Amino acid sequence: MPQAIRYNLGFPDKYDQPSKRAYIACQEFGHTLGLRHSSNRGSCMFPNDVTAAEVLTSDEIGMLNTNYDIPQ
């Protein structure tokens, strides 16, 4: 069954631009799939900084492919 994702609008400075929302969504989906925070600013898994990248790194994507046994 489809589920809605809602941002916590109690923190408007974190959600006032699409890129910030993309960063948050990327990180939360990453956590859901088992990824931890990263020290790499080129990853959306970099914590607590909405100016970090909005995407996963190729290493993180590879980890997900391996963890979920997805052929590459």
Ligand SMILES: [Zn+2]
């Ligand atoms: Zn996080």
